Amino acid sequence: MLLRLGALACAALLVGCTSHLPDPPPNAVIGLGALPLPRVEPNAAPPRIIAMRFSSLDVRRGERWSAAFVTGTNVASLEVRTNLFSINVPKLAPGRFAFTLDVLDAPAIFVRSYRLRVIARNSAGERYEENLPFTLR
Secondary structure (H helix, E strand, C coil): CHHHHHHHHHHHHHHHHCCCCCCCCCCEEECCCCCCCCECCCCCCCCCEEEEEECCCEECCCCEEEEEEEEECCEEEEEEECCCCEEEECEEECCEEEEEEECCCCCHHHCCEEEEEEEEEECCCCEEEEEEEEEEC
16 A cells, blocks of 8 residues: 555656646648748837748658748847757748758657747847747657
8 A cells, every 4th residue: 555655656746747848829830831921010019920830840860850930020030949959040031030950860868859949039139939849759
């Protein structure tokens, strides 16, 4: 009986330690799909992410991974990050950002799920963030 209680307590602790991955926001598309036009915003307006398109959010090592983003025209920078990596996404035009990269091999300890953070900043440094689930296999 005491052993069973100890096992249940240990299992409850382990479940409490796992992090919950966010659901994809409604402005995120996986695969092909048209993106809207950027929204013209004054420089002082808060930054916003209008739409995101990812080739996948479940990426295997050795694959090519890409994404495109549409923001307000006042967004000065866009960053895609996890606690494993950070990408400063190149700006293609006002309100348009995109990247393509080859996912390199990683040690097995890094092969897992992460919270993918997409952070938009305007020139005043204000930030807006969207979170998505991301898995490296």
